[in-house]
Each structure stands twice: as structure tokens, then as C-alpha cells.
Amino acid sequence: MKENEGVGEFQDMVSEVLIRHRSVLDCLSKYQESTARVNRSIIKAVTDCGCISISANKKQYPAKDSLKECGKLMDSHLKGKLCESCREVVAEELGKHLFYLTALCNTLDYKLDDLISNEHERISMLGHFLLS
Numbered sequence: 001m002k003e004n005e006g007v008g009e010f011q012d013m014v015s016e017v018l019i020r021h022r023s024v025l026d027c028l029s030k031y032q033e034s035t036a037r038v039n040r041s042i043i044k045a046v047t048d049c050g051c052i053s054i055s056a057n058k059k060q061y062p063a064k065d066s067l068k069e070c071g072k073l074m075d076s077h078l079k080g081k082l083c084e085s086c087r088e089v090v091a092e093e094l095g096k097h098l099f100y101l102t103a104l105c106n107t108l109d110y111k112l113d114d115l116i117s118n119e120h121e122r123i124s125m126l127g128h129f130l131l132s
């Protein structure tokens, strides 16, 4: 079985259902809007619900540890866990973001499956040297 089999089916379905936003301009604006909505849903979990909070300060890199060890020490700056309701909202916004990302791929004739595979390979090769 192919690794990302469902991805191709998802991309085909996005193409079928997306009639209004076939223009690359529409795709770009909806894609950008969906990014903002993902961010907003996470911010709302902090400021409206309060199930998670953000506590951040300057990153402290240990001087001699390996990069692998360093990753364990890096902080997400998140405290708490998303409650059921916020988790649902964030997941919905992430889903819409994937939808418009896929629509953008369709417009520019990229196969999402290929992008995932290529990125997977790139990450595998770079391993712990991938710092961004």
C-alpha cells in the first residue's frame, strides 16, 4: 500500500468540490485567510477559553549537548492542553487550511502526495541539522 494513498483521493475531491475558487487569486486569498483563522482559533483558546496559556522567554541553548538532546529541552511555550471544544475548532481550521493548500496545489499542478514525499525525504536526509 502506498504511504499517502488518502492524500491523492483528498486532492481529487478538493478539485471536484471547488468550483468558486479556481482562480489562483481566490486560492491565494482563501489560503492566507485560512492561516489567519488557524492562528485566531489558537489565540482564542488562550484568551477566550483559557484551556491553554502561553509562557515564553528567551531560548536557552545548552552549550555542549548534541542537537538531538537540544531538541528535548526546547519549550513549546504552551501550558495546559486544548479542551475538547477548542481542539475541535482548531482541528476544523487546520482542515480548512489543508483544503486551501490543496486547492493551491491543484491550481499550480502539484501533487500533494509528491510534496509530502519529497519533504519527508528532505527531512530524513537533513535529520537533526534542520533547525528551522
Ligand SMILES: [Zn+2]
Pocket: 045, 049, 050, 051, 052, 082, 083, 084, 085, 086, 087
Ligand atoms: Zn478551550
